[in-house]
Amino acid sequence: MKYDVVVVGAGPAGAMASKYAAKNGARTLLIEEHASIGSPVQCTGLISTPALNECEIGEGSFVLNKMKGAYVYAPDGTELAVNGKEVMAYVIDRKIFDRALVEKALDCGVDILMKTRFTSVVKNRVSVISNGERKEIQAGMVIGADGLQSAVCRSAGLSKCDKFLGGMQFEAPYAPNDPEYVEIFTGNDVAPGFFAWAVPFNGMARIGLAKNPGDKPASYYLEKLLLHPVVASRYQGSRTEHVVGGIPLGCPDKTVKDNVMLVGDAAGQVKPTSGGGIYMGAICAKIAGEVAAKAVRGEATVDEYEKRWRSAVGRELSVGMMIHKSLGKLNDENLNEFIAYLNQPEIRDVITEYGDMDHPSVLFRKLLGGSQKKQLIRLFGVAFRTLF
Ligand SMILES: Cc1cc2nc3c(=O)[nH]c(=O)nc-3n(C[C@H](O)[C@H](O)[C@H](O)COP(=O)(O)OP(=O)(O)OC[C@H]3O[C@@H](n4cnc5c(N)ncnc54)[C@H](O)[C@@H]3O)c2cc1C
Structure with missing residues (x-):
């Protein structure tokens, strides 16, 4: 078997990455270790409106609540x-949602192998166990979208998240x-x-x-x-x-090596303030798919992926990580004080105007520029201000 791009893992990131590789002209194979897409579910299924738009499937039967x-x-x-x-x-049903994403990828010409577990990658040789049989697939580029326990990450010798x-x-x-x-x-x-x-x-x-x-x-x-x-x-x-x-949480310093790119949970592309990974994963997966297709034609290297995804969401992720760490240090008394601060009518108005579950840095920047900033700085420390 020979493919331009092999994508490991048929979760949201793998579905989007494979779709974009195929859309950009690469012969693409998506492999998934389980017998069905979207199982087992490990998610609350809460995604923002921009996240749903980023996934390019509109409101389907997977929407359970708004x-x-x-x-x-x-x-x-x-x-x-x-x-x-x-x-x-x-609020979405992840099984139906994940299947809808994979169907879109298949519509774009992606091939899929279910019950196929990635075991290792050495240069262009991807080893898998497919329906109990050891097999080798020739791959120009490999995208590891195989979640937080990423075997692709391990096999390529890349570091884990923080x-x-x-x-x-x-x-x-x-x-x-x-x-x-x-x-x-x-x-x-x-x-x-x-x-x-x-x-x-x-x-x-x-x-x-x-x-x-x-x-x-x-x-x-x-x-x-x-x-x-x-x-x-x-x-x-x-x-x-x-x-x-x-x-x-906390992306590793490098998410690419040789002909391998990591995406989604495998790359720690998860919002540290909410734990949501679908939105950032989808943004980065599209870049990964496009760059992989270009790379097999010799028009890009994996470094382009690293540069482009970090410029798209890297700052939001690192500011989110600082907010996560700062909030994590608050004791219950501080948390009560912080929520009382947010509960003031003028601050609630700012939250309504600028609150964004995908980009909390926007709200924090506004709050730190407002008249009530002293309380916030006292809670989080002066250094916090320099982040925004
Ligand atoms: C309790 C909980 C609640 C969450 N709630 C939300 C939420 O409300 N909103 C949100 O946006 N995010 C949420 N998340 C995070 C979200 O589930 C993940 O960020 C998202 O699923 C990541 O997508 P992914 O495609 O990167 O990885 P995954 O969805 O994990 O998909 C990886 C795929 O790779 C396959 N795979 C793994 N190893 C191999 C292998 N060796 N060979 C072949 N296939 C393999 C897996 O079977 C799986 O299908 C939550 C997470 C948890 C734990």
């Missing part, structure tokens, strides 16, 4: 309502006050270093959390979350669709 805002709960129980002006995000958050979630019947609002729970007793959530859809919710590594397991905090007064009053028992997964 969200207009969020309620953020401080450790002391104070509620902050973040109101969007219009639909801010979609850190991995532990995530856990399930679905259950849930009666929210407002089914168009996501609920976010903060606090070191709820989700140390990150946050917990309840994302409602069709009388249910995805209830889960992500947390810093170390300390107690995510399952411990998930049980505690169910005792939170807000969750306890809405959660109606009987859990299904359990998810356990990691979220990679």
